[in-house]
Every structure is written in C-alpha cells, then in structure tokens.
Amino acid sequence: MQKTYYDPKDLKDFGKISEWDQELGEKFFEYYGKVFEEGALTAREKSLIALAVSHTVQCAYCIDAYTSDGLKRGLEREEMMEAVHVAAAIKSGATLVHGVQMMKKYDKLSM
Amino acid sequence: MKSLAKRKNSLANPKNQIALFNGGVFANGELPTFKNKVTESNQYPLKPNKLEIFQVNLGYMCNQVCTHCHVDAGPDRKEIMTTETMQLCLDKLKESGATTLDLTGGAPEMNPNFRWFVEEASKIGVQDFIVRSNLTILRANKKYYDLPEFFKKHNVHVVSSLPFYKKGKTDKQRGDGVFDASIEALKELNKVGYGIEGTGLKLDLVFNPAGAFLPGNQNELEREFKSALKEDFDITFNNLFCITNLPISRFLEFLVASENYEDYMDELVDAYNPEAVKNVMCKNTISVDWNGYLYDCDFNQQLDLKVATQGKHLSDFNIDDLNNRQIVVSQHCYGCTAGAGSSCQGTISN
Numbered sequence: 119m120q121k122t123y124y125d126p127k128d129l130k131d132f133g134k135i136s137e138w139d140q141e142l143g144e145k146f147f148e149y150y151g152k153v154f155e156e157g158a159l160t161a162r163e164k165s166l167i168a169l170a171v172s173h174t175v176q177c178a179y180c181i182d183a184y185t186s187d188g189l190k191r192g193l194e195r196e197e198m199m200e201a202v203h204v205a206a207a208i209k210s211g212a213t214l215v216h217g218v219q220m221m222k223k224y225d226k227l228s229m
Numbered sequence: 230m231k232s233l234a235k236r237k238n239s240l241a242n243p244k245n246q247i248a249l250f251n252g253g254v255f256a257n258g259e260l261p262t263f264k265n266k267v268t269e270s271n272q273y274p275l276k277p278n279k280l281e282i283f284q285v286n287l288g289y290m291c292n293q294v295c296t297h298c299h300v301d302a303g304p305d306r307k308e309i310m311t312t313e314t315m316q317l318c319l320d321k322l323k324e325s326g327a328t329t330l331d332l333t334g335g336a337p338e339m340n341p342n343f344r345w346f347v348e349e350a351s352k353i354g355v356q357d358f359i360v361r362s363n364l365t366i367l368r369a370n371k372k373y374y375d376l377p378e379f380f381k382k383h384n385v386h387v388v389s390s391l392p393f394y395k396k397g398k399t400d401k402q403r404g405d406g407v408f409d410a411s412i413e414a415l416k417e418l419n420k421v422g423y424g425i426e427g428t429g430l431k432l433d434l435v436f437n438p439a440g441a442f443l444p445g446n447q448n449e450l451e452r453e454f455k456s457a458l459k460e461d462f463d464i465t466f467n468n469l470f471c472i473t474n475l476p477i478s479r480f481l482e483f484l485v486a487s488e489n490y491e492d493y494m495d496e497l498v499d500a501y502n503p504e505a506v507k508n509v510m511c512k513n514t515i516s517v518d519w520n521g522y523l524y525d526c527d528f529n530q531q532l533d534l535k536v537a538t539q540g541k542h543l544s545d546f547n548i549d550d551l552n553n554r555q556i557v558v559s560q561h562c563y564g565c566t567a568g569a570g571s572s573c574q575g576t577i578s579n
Contacts, residue, residue: 130499161449189438190445192393192453 129179162191169198170205230294230404232303233479240482241301243533249481250560254491260498263562270503275556280548281513283322284331284527284573285310287340288519292369295403297437297480299531302335310519315346317521317543322353325515325548329357331573333527336366338373351383359386361435361573365407367414377421386431387423388470388573389415392439394457402439415464424466433468435575441489443500443568444471447576470575473497475528475564497563505570505578511556514573517543525556527573532561 136143154164165187172180188198233241240246254260267273288309291302310318322330330350337343337360351358360380367376380387391411392402399408415432419425424432434454438444451469458464474480476493484490511525515536521543524530534557535541538550569576 156449161446162453186442189440189442192398192445192450194395194397 124178126179126182129182132179162193165191166193166197166201169193170201173202173205174209230296230303232294232301232305233482234301235303235305238482240478240485243531246477246481246532246561247534247559249485249490254494255560260494263558263560266498266501266563267506267558270506272503272506275506275509275511275558277552277554277556278512280325280327280515280552282329282331282510282515282573283318283325283327284333284514284516285315285318286333286516286518286527286530287315287335287337287343287346289335290339291335291363292339292366293336293363293403293407295479296483297402297439297474299475299478299480299528300335301478301531306335308519309340310342310521312342312345314519314521314543315342315349318346318517319349319353321543321546322350322355324546325551327515328355329359330355331359331361331514333361333573336363338362338366338376344379347379347383347385351385357386358384359388361388361390362414363403364389364391364411364414365403367417368410374417377417377423380418381421381423381430384430386433387418388433388435389418390435390437391415391454392437394454394461398439412462412464415458415466416462419464424464426465432466433470434466435470435472437472437474441484441487441493443473443496444571447471447569468575470573471569471571472573472575473564473567473571475561477528477561478531494560494563497567500567501563502566502568502570502578505566505568508570508572508578509562509565510572510574511565515551523551526565528561528564529557532559534559 133147136147154161154168159167165184168180169184169188172184185198255262261269264273267275286300289300289302289306290304290309291300291306292304294303330353332346334340340346347360367373389411392399396408399411400406418432421430422428423430436444436450436454444450447469450471454469455466458466476484476490476497481490484493511529514526516524516527516530518524518530523536523541523543523546524534525536536551536554537557538547538554539545540547540550565571570578
C-alpha cells in the first residue's frame with residue numbers, strides 16, 4: 119500500500135490526466151502553456167508569480183516545479199523568498215481582514 | 230578546494246565514474262541506458278558527419294577550482310601539452326580539413342607555449358579560431374594583462390565562462406572574487422573591441438547552471454545577461470551559450486554527495502530529445518588531449534573513452550578511419566541530448 123498521499127513521481131505523470139478526458143485535458147494544457155508564454159509579463163515574472171501562488175494553494179507539486187523552474191531561469195533565492203512572503207502576507211491578511219467581520223458581529227450581538 | 234586527483238577521490242579514476250553509470254538505476258532497468266534510448270529512436274550507432282571542429286585541450290592546469298568542472302582542473306594539475314604535440318596538432322589539423330580550431334583546458338593560457346601555438350595556428354587560416362578563457366586568468370598576473378591585445382592581433386574568437394550576471398551565484402560556483410575579476414577582464418576585452426558591434430571581434434559567454442538542474446531558455450537568458458551586464462557594468466558581448474552540466478568528474482561528485490545523482494539522471498533521461506541527437510557536437514568534432522590522444526568530445530576525454538578507431542593518437546591520425554568511426558557513448562551523453570540539447574556552442578535544437 120502507498121505510504122504517503124504525495125508521490126513526487128506523480129508530477130511527471132500530470133499529462134496523463136488527458137487519458138480519461140482527452141478533450142478537457144488537452145484544452146487545459148493548451149491554456150496552461152499559453153498562460154506562461156511571454157506577454158506583457160516576462161516568462162521569468164510569471165514563474166515568480168506561479169511560485170508565490172503555489173505556496174498559497176500549498177501545492178507540493180507546484181512548489182517542486184516552480185522552484186526548479188525559477189532556478190533554470192536564474193531567479194535568485196532572495197527574489198524567490200520575497201515572492202513567498204508576498205504570498206504569505208496576502209494569505210495571512212486575508213485571514214486577518216475577516217477579523218473585522220468578527221468584531222462587527224461581536225459588537226452587534228453584545229449588550 | 231583541491232582537484233579530485235589531488236584528494237585521491239575515487240571519482241578521479243574514470244573507471245569508477247563509468248562503473249557508476251553502469252550500475253544502480255541503469256543496471257536495474259529503472260532508467261534506460263543511453264545506448265538503448267538512442268536505439269529506440271533509431272539513431273544508434275552514432276556516426277560522425279563531416280569533421281568541422283578540432284578541439285585541443287592544452288592541459289588541465291587552471292587558476293580556478295570550479296565546483297562543477299568536468300575536467301577536474303586546478304592549480305594542482307600538471308598535465309600540459311608540449312610543443313611537439315602542438316606541432317602534431319597543427320599538422321593534423323591541416324590534414325583533417327576542419328574549419329574551426331577550439332583551444333580549451335584548464336586555462337589554456339597557462340600552458341607556457343600557448344602564445345607560440347596561437348601564433349602558429351593563426352597562420353593556418355582556419356575560419357573560426359576559438360580560445361576558451363575563464364576570464365579571471367586575464368587579470369591573474371601581469372604577464373597575462375596583454376592577452377586581449379594578443380587575441381585581437383590573431384583574430385581569436387574568445388569564448389568565456391560566466392555562470393551568472395551577479396556576484397553571489399558566480400562566486401559560489403567558481404570561488405570568491407571570481408565575479409569581480411571576470412567583470413574586470415570583460416571590460417578589458419571590450420576596451421580592445423571584443424563584443425563591440427562592427428569590430429568583428431567575437432566575445433561569447435558560456436552559462437551553465439549552478440546546481441542540479443538544467444539550463445533555462447538560451448534566448449531568454451541571453452537577453453537578461455545582456456541587459457544586466459550593460460546596465461550594471463557597461464559590458465557588451467555577442468552570444469550566450471547555455472551548457473548543461475554533464476554528470477562527470479567534480480559535478481558528479483557534487484551530485485553523489487548531495488544525493489541528487491539519481492534525480493538528475495532521471496531529469497536528463499526524461500528530457501531526452503531525439504532531435505538534439507542529430508546535432509550533438511561529437512558528430513562534427515574531434516577532441517585532442519594534452520598527450521595527443523583522440524576522443525569524440527572533451528567529456529569522453531575526461532572519462533578516458535578514446536575514439537573507437539585503430540589509431541587513437543595524433544601520430545596515427547587517419548581522417549578516413551575517423552570519419553567512419555562509431556562514436557563512443559555512455560550515460561553521461563544524456564547531458565548533451567536533454568531539452569534543447571547542449572554543446573560547446575550552446576543549445577543545438579529549438
């Protein structure tokens with residue numbers, strides 16, 4: 119029996135999701151490839167955004183992939199860690215800002 | 230840091246490197262051998278095309294001890310080509326019809342007969358005369374300060390290593406102070422016209438990854454290198470070549486010690502590109518070692534895999550035999566066929 123939920127080798131098999139639904143799988147990968155092409159943002163900038171988002175969605179596969187991708191693109195560890203902090207700040211800010219809702223609700227219900 | 234040879238590390242013996250390639254994941258079938266992979270894509274055996282590049286390794290002595298060096302070069306290496314062997318190189322170069330002479334090392338400039346060789350070689354009139362310089366040697370000692378002028382006089386095409394356009398990554402891979410000395414050397418080369426549009430003096434840079442990963446897109450990295458070096462140091466150059474680190478010698482030592490060997494080989498195998506096989510450098514290159522022996526490439530030279538012909542030395546040079554030879558391969562060859570491919574002239578496939 120598999121001992122962990124995550125297997126790093128699954129990342130290499132990502133393309134196989136098309137085997138069960140070719141049309142949607144292919145559309146997804148076409149879209150994915152297009153998104154990461156150089157546009158108004160450079161491919162390097164997109165890689166950094168992807169790395170940050172990987173952390174907020176806590177996707178181990180994505181963190182693996184975009185750390186390697188960043189290294190290949192010459193991203194420095196300071197740039198990568200700053201991006202992760204941006205992600206962490208937004209994630210924690212998103213939690214904390216709900217505190218306003220909590221405060222308002224608390225005040226409304228309290229005598 | 231000292232060379233593997235000086236440290237008497239077991240990987241200093243090429244046989245132990247080959248044994249590693251033939252064991253583990255390649256022996257238990259987890260990964261296919263290079264020979265099997267090339268056979269699958271109907272490209273085995275690898276045969277050469279027309280010989281174009283005569284690559285001569287003038288010796289393994291170097292002023293640097295880079296962590297990724299496939300030559301295991303360093304100040305403690307004493308293997309140096311003699312003038313007799315250099316003369317043989319020139320004779321056989323003429324006989325071979327090759328159009329490019331490519332001098333490498335170690336630091337080729339540290340060979341005491343380097344200037345004599347360049348002067349004699351430039352008389353032959355090859356189309357492209359390359360010297361691979363680590364840059365820092367140009368500023369290592371006053372006796373090398375005039376080399377940019379010397380290169381210019383002999384219309385040498387300078388190909389220089391610069392792992393990154395920032396200090397941190399460069400010094401980590403090549404040693405403290407390497408980045409500053411390299412920048413100084415690049416400025417000296419620019420000063421005499423190298424890398425400057427319209428001069429015809431070519432200055433190319435070589436990038437190789439500082440770790441267990443493949444290089445990124447060559448065009449994108451070239452754009453970043455050009456923009457950063459211009460903006461930060463007012464330095465210009467012609468082309469950037471991206472070279473994949475081949476899993477041999479000191480880079481292999483790093484892969485094994487950091488437990489990255491299997492994953493790196495897996496990545497190379499996964500990125501195997503049959504299109505790149507068509508243009509691998511061993512198809513148009515002959516590599517000569519400091520002692521005059523012949524190899525399919527500089528990597529095979531370091532693994533002591535001599536050409537598969539009856540004559541294996543310049544003194545037995547036979548161009549017909551060489552043109553008909555079978556190229557010797559092992560698992561390290563995956564480094565040249567991964568992704569966009571890799572050669573001494575950078576990527577080889579789109």
